Amino acid sequence: MLPFRLRLDARQWFKDLRDQRVFKTDFDAFYFCFVAGVTVKRKEAVPLDETAELVAYFPDRYSSRGKLLVGLFLKSELEVLGVSMDERREVHSAIAHLVTPEAPNFLSDEGVREFNKYAHGGYEQLIEWFEDRPRSLETFLRSYKRRVDAALNGADSELAHS
């Protein structure tokens, strides 16, 4: 089973929040990258040696949220693949390809690779959204929420009704 991976430059970007110990693990940085990627459906492949290996499961505060994140990921993937929820066989095939119950993160190797691509693309999105790297948690969280809302306003209907 493959681990989640965080871009080295993304880890550096979140350095201050990690140093201030408000981000308990690198998975927090990974999560915010992933959600940004899913928000704008931006995926990016990054060479392995430009990424840091994280864990192959949903750690700490994410352990109870893992299946929700997989759900969000699957929905996004189906949209990206252009699969409608009415196309039974295609839905069947796409999901079988991406998940596996044997993995602690519920994702097949292919699923982890695609999941990571959202986080990698999400980081690209973050540096477009923010002029400077985050220096304080309170400012970052509020700005992040505003950016996600603004981005989703354009994509709301597609996300909700497809």
Next chain:
Amino acid sequence: MPAVMRILGWKAQGLRCPDHEISCADSDGQPFPVSLIQMPNGTGKTTTLALLRAALSGAAAAPGWDRHTIAEFRKRNSDAPDGSFEVRLLLNDRRATIVMEFDFENGRVAYKTTHGPGRRDGFHPPSDFRRFMNENFVNFYVFDGELAQHLLDREYTDAQVVVENLFQMNAFDAMARKVGEYWDSKTQNVSATEERGLARRQNRLTTLRSHLAKCKREQQQVQEKRADISAQLQKKEDAYQQEIKKEDARFQALNDAETKVERLKGKVREEALDVLDRMRDPHALSSSFATSMLALKDGLDRVKLPESAAREFFEDLASETECVCGRPIDAEIAATIRTRAARYLGTEDVALLNSMKTSIKDAIGDEPDEGEKDLNTRIAGLGSAVEEEHEARNDRDSLRLEAEQADPAVKSARDDIESLRSQIESVDDDLEKFESKDQTQNDERTYGIEILEKRIDDAERKLAEITHTLTEKARRDALTVIINSAHKKARAGITSELCDQANARISELMPDNNISIDRIEQNLILEGQEGGSVGETLSIAYAFLATLFHRSDHQLPFVVDSPAGPIDLAVRPKIGELIPNLTGQFIAFTISSERARFIAPLKRASNTDIQFITLFRKGSDELQRAAHEKGNVLETGDGLNVTGEDFFNAFQLEEEEAV
């Protein structure tokens, strides 16, 4: 080979302490195991201790001490342009001398070192002793109450380095280096046809390694510079706080304002962490995500997914000879069925999807926007807390500004603080390049340590390929991992044993204080508390150092200022009994009030002669007469050095009578 260091004596001339010469050796030139040097307050104990530290560490050599620090060692009311301090040592039974020559006019200290072949300019201790003769290490054997406190503070000491050196754990590094060198030597032997590619790959590896070493050195220097500026900033901020609060009314107002800022900072942090945790729920981050996840769940329900275990059905079918429709299944059809079966979900996939659907339903419920509403309320609360904190900061800053305008000293302290902060920012910018992940630059222009290490890995692999030493490289890597792991285990084992033994000593010294060392990192970490009283801290330090020096094969002197001063009378006899067992040479600077309940137990526990010295400034004729009557006197221009136990023990009385 174990290192044995002894101090034979020292001599100070033209410095802030009285001119004096101390010999810690008997008439045969052998050092006394215990030398007690009694110096009344104001005679230069602190100065002498600082000089010993500087002589044993080379700390005063440029760029160590600045002009101001050097000027502080000048004799008061003296125009003499120079002074000197000389310490005589026995290093593995060979004599060595280190001289510090003070040039007060130019604000410089020049070192001269004599050992082996002759005298050399500069600080050059023998190589076996270098690891003990540096600024960090010297603090562990030339020791005072302040340094005992520092043992508990990571800003000042590095206990791990001391443990590593005393227990020769750096042998692991040497081993790893040797293993590395072996592979390096193997890569030298290849056939002439490959020579060209080889030279290129070798050169790249050499350049990368030396560039990485340079970057690491630079990084360490910048980090040390940052620590220095931070310490200066802390001092300035303390001074600023004192200046700004000189007036009572302002003191109260500022205190209130600062308390409020601190309280609101805490509130903002707490609320931000709360918002962060809520945002970890994707459905709370946006109702769009909640709706999207519900749409997935409903969609799966609508297309009846997951259905009963389809994949297993097709896999079973592929093993049959005939299909359910009656047509035969040959090998080709069976293979196609097996391949296509993977497109269907298995029993466990079904369980996973069902559990995911339940999680979505449980987390989101029937109202997809409920989570986001809750998050928005929390964010609004956080926004108000941030506003409040800004206002409180503004109020505090206005009060500070008033104080600065009213008092130039406050303004000057503020300017210094601003300047130091901007220096820290610039140092941080310098440091950032070493953490850079930029891969686009060539080797010479790349400073990111991690990136350079990866490039070295890659360059080593390429070199191993061309020299056909991939197997040796793999073995080197495996051995290095084993050595590093052994190093880690050795360090953990030794520090944990040290803790246990030091804790046993602490409970002997202070059975009722319930204080113990939890672990050793850069500093000593106490169990469940930040620190103890001054006496407790000193006792912990003794217990730790006694264990440390006792367990090590190396033998260093132990020089202590006020060994019993802040320690309770009840604990003093135990410390007195502990000291002769601490190390082969103990030198203590004492004042007369420390003798009570300390000297007698120390004497009882010691199997050998103790040297008693009393050193004081000239001034009292009566005291000088008594000195000549009761001890052996060595006179200098401004001081008297009296050897003998009688005078040592009577000194307080004489001193009181003289006053």
